[in-house]
Amino acid sequence: MKKTILVMGLLSSVSLLSHAHTAHQLCDVSPQQLGAVYQFTQGVKHYDMKLWRYNGKVAQVISQPAITNQWNKTVSGSQRLVQYFDHYQRGIEYQPQRANDAQWQRHTQLITEQLLTQLTADEVVGTGCQQAVKYHGKIGDNQYQVTWLPQLQLLKYYQQSNAKQTLTIELTRLIADQATISQQFNRQHDYQLIDFADIGDNESDPFWAKMINMGYVTQSAGGFYQADGREIK
Amino acid sequence: MKMFKLSCVVLSIAALTACGSDGDTGTEGAKGVAGTNSLVIQTKLAINNQHCPNGGIQMDSGLDADSDKKLSAAEISATNSICNAGRTQLNAGEVLTNTNNPWYQQASSQMATDAMARAKIKTAAGSAKNIILFVGDGMGVSTVTAARILEGQRLGKTGEENSLSFDKFPFAGLAKTYNTDGQTPDSAGTMTAIVTGVKSDKGVLSVDENVERGECKTVKGSELITALELAEIAGMSTGVISTARITHATPAATFAKSADRNWEDDSDMPAEAIAAGCEDIASQLINFEANLEARYPGLDVDGIEVAMGGGRRHFLPKDPAFNSNDAVSSTEGDRKDGRQLISEWQVKYPTGSYVMDQSGFDAINPATTERIFGLFNESHMHYEADRKNDGAGEPSLTEMTAKAIDVLDNNDKGFFLSVESGRIDHAHHAGNAYNALNDTIEFAKAVQYAVDHTNPEETLIIVTADHSHVFTIAGYPKRGNPILGKVVKIGKTEAATDKNGLPYTTVGYTNGRGFQDLGNETDADVGYDHEINAGRHDLTHVDTTAPGFHQESLVPRSSETHAGEDVGIYAIGPGAHLITGTNEQSIIFHAMDYAANLVKKANDALK
Structure with a gap:
């Protein structure tokens, strides 16, 4: 059964610990297998990004350009990126990288848990999957407002602002349907893949030649992308 | 020496007086007029x-x-x-300044040593029992020079005077590397020239230039026989080693024929190519024996004895159930046809040893092992400096070379072994000189092992590169300046600066991704995780000798490129005298054929 949960209004706040325990019993969505649709806003620019988690893998999908970054953990604990160019049904396999938990959290949650520890928790609202903890704080020149869904280990709202710009990320849709989620990780099955190390030997391929001359999106530390696919600094 | 002294001689001629007869003395005549001098x-x-x-x-x-x-x-x-007559020789005293100079003495001694080494070379056709072909992928002359300096500096010397193992070979020449359709070549066309004697197009493996890349139907009739195949037919043992995927262009050219170097497994091939009967490269490795026998009715060969490298993905089905414990992808295999080629190999060669990690490799006893199939990585093996980070452990190029020789030399008819250091090329593509040079040094160690553990009177060893890279050694650094360091000029202690007051490195790239300061990172490919960063940067506080430093580049590109200049060919052993001068790259095959009579022996076997 297709199950889509719309993240809507906030419920009243109660104590963090007791509420978390109660909410856990009521949330039947696995934080390991879900989809989340986000809207990014930076100035007048808006774009959507989909976050998918499935069987230990995580994928971030942007539509313009159509790029999917998919990470998995190796047996040795390294993190490995495959970058899919969905319009072209091509992909680049990167070498696994030794990476810490914070980097994996950026891929799976968009923010690190360390950031949350640096902010002040204001209130807990909602129950079950929609239990939310609101944070605020200032780090350096940046002001933060964050709403975190602890049962889903998922970002609901994020705003980072400074004198120059404001970046807002809003969760607009939560997807729990297993078929939809697994399909996101199976659709690249027939894509033609290449090792990044082999790109230089494949300039006769028009697609890779174009990519080589243009440069293209690279493995991102932050996971935040501009509308043209480049990482937000 | 004849010497002349300046002198000016003035001769005067006295006036002569007339003489009388014997009669009386006559009257004295008038005095004559003084003569002209x-x-x-x-x-x-x-x-x-x-x-x-x-x-x-x-x-x-x-x-x-x-x-x-x-x-x-x-x-x-x-x-x-x-x-004056011309001078024909100097006396000893006049050249004392030269002859007492250590450079003079060293070069004189070297020349004598080289002459003796050359005199020992067997020049008759068929003198070589064994052939070892070493290919440093992308190891252009500037890479050899810089690696030689780096190795020397690691040994505590100034570096420039150092020699890599193959620098000491008695014969060397140059190879023109262009492909038949390209000024700057790729590994597929160049290795085709090296192992078949026929230069061909970019991107195709051991087929001639009549083939159209990617068009299966053009392969038939264009297939070329390789040195490894000739050796196999001749009854010699055969082996192929690479630190890249064993299905990658350079190793693959020795055993496969393909209209496209990228057809490493069936998932890489267009459906029409498969339907037309073209076979992917991994499958050609497993079916090598059967395919060769099919081409020559009545032929009975025993197949490749040693195949080691990376590239497990091309031998496994696209099903996580087949993942090895060293997999890095969630699904390690790429094959869509469901074939498990490693198992197929084990069925074909039940007495052979398949290994996929260091412990399995170490457990092989070469004295009793007939055959080795080693796939040590899902894709390419690690850079030598990064090998420690492989999950299951993988052998070095020297270790693989040693094991291969020890297995192959059990055949009285001799052996043919192709050894590729595949990741020199990849480090350059990533713009990381450290790994390119470090892998070149490891490559030189493997060559030295081969020199030390084979009989020089019966083994031809050729060392070469398939092509070069846009890697330069520039500026005017003083002698002994760290080759990976910033330029410090003669007599100076501070780094030289450019027009804008910024220090610059000795080695760099004409194009590529450009500067990255990744500290102690030993995987060159991590550079791909960062944005292209070409052009000049302030290196004042950057340790440019660190493994993770990526050199600056001029032209911004996602990947640094090959270069089109000649590469070196170095040779020792029977037939090595044929390697001299500037040649088409295809001469390497002909030198190997001459040295070991490969064609003749194969023809004899087919009679």
Whole structure:
């Protein structure tokens, strides 16, 4: 059964610990297998990004350009990126990288848990999957407002602002349907893949030649992308 | 030495008086008029004189008409030159400054050593029992030079005077690397030339230039026989090793024929190519014996004895159930046809040893092992500096070379072994000189092992590169300046600066991704995780000798490129004398064929 949960209004706040325990019993969505649709806003620019988690893998999908970054953990604990160019049904396999938990959290949650520890928790609202903890704080020149869904280990709202710009990320849709989620990780099955190390030997391929001359999106530390696919600094 | 002294001789001629007869003395006649003096002037001529190139004396003569005891120009009636003979040798004292100089003595001694080494080379056709072909992928001349310096500096020397193992080979020449359709080549076309004797197009493996890349139907009739195949037919043992995927262009050219280097497994091939009967490269490795026998009716060969490298993905089905414990992808295998080629190999060769990690490799006893199939990584093996980070552990190129020789030399008919250091090329593509040079040093170690553990009277060892890279050694660094460091000029201790006051490195790239300061990162490919960063940067506080430093580049590109200049060929052993001068790259096959009579032996076997 297709199950889509719309993240809507906030419920009243109660104590963090007791509420978390109660909410856990009521949330039947696995934080390991879900989809989340986000809207990014930076100035007048808006774009959507989909976050998918499935069987230990995580994928971030942007539509313009159509790029999917998919990470998995190796047996040795390294993190490995495959970058899919969905319009072209091509992909680049990167070498696994030794990476810490914070980097994996950026891929799976968009923010690190360390950031949350640096902010002040204001209130807990909602129950079950929609239990939310609101944070605020200032780090350096940046002001933060964050709403975190602890049962889903998922970002609901994020705003980072400074004198120059404001970046807002809003969760607009939560997807729990297993078929939809697994399909996101199976659709690249027939894509033609290449090792990044082999790109230089494949300039006769028009697609890779174009990519080589243009440069293209690279493995991102932050996971935040501009509308043209480049990482937000 | 003949020497001339300047002198000027003035001769006077006295007036003669007449003499009377024997009669009485007559009356003294009137005194004669004083005669005119004849003068001769000798002038020393300097070296390079137009009449006497080696110098000499010019002799002007004439009558001193005005009796001023000088010979004016108008009085000169004749001019002659006596020229010095040319010098034919120096005396010992004159060259003491040279002969007492250590550079002079070292070079003189080296020449004598080389002459002796050359004299020992067997030059007759068929003198070589074994052939080992070493290919440093992308190891252009600048890479060899820089690696030689780096190795020397690691040994505590200034570096420039150091020699890599193959620098010491008695014969060397140059290879023109262009492909038949490209000025700057790729590994597929160049390795085709090296192992078949026929130059071909970019991107195709051991098929001639009549093939159209990616068009399966054009392969038939274009297939070329390789040195490894000839050796196999001749009954020799055969082996192929690479630190890249074993299905990658350079190793694959030895055993496969393909219209596209990228057809490493069936998932890489267009459906029409598969339908038309073209076979992917991994499958061709497993089916090598059967395919060769099918091409020559009645032929019975025993297949490749040693195949080691990376590239497990191309031998496994696209099903996570087949993942090895060293998999990095969630699904390690790529094959869509469901074949498990490693199992197929084990069925074909039940006494052979399949290994996929260091412990399995170490457990192989080469004295008793007939055959090895080693796939140590899902894709390419690690850079030598990064090998420690492989999950299951993988052997070095030297270790693989050692094991291969120890297995292959059990055949009395000899062996053919191709050894590729595949990741020199990849490090350059990533713009990371450290790993390119470090892998070149490891490559040189593998060559040295081969030299030390084979009989030089029966083993031809050829070392070469398939192509070069846009890697330069520039600036005017002082002797002994760290080759990966910033340029410090002669007599200086501080780094030289450019027009904008910024220090710059000795080695760099004409194009590529450009500067990255990744510290102690030993995987060059991590550079791909960062944005392209070409152009100049302030390196003042950057350790450019660190493994993770990526050199600056001029032209921004996602990947640094090959270069089109010649590469070196170095040779030792029977037939090595054929490697001299500037050649088409395809001469390497012909030298190997001459040395070991590959074609003749194969023909004899087919009779």
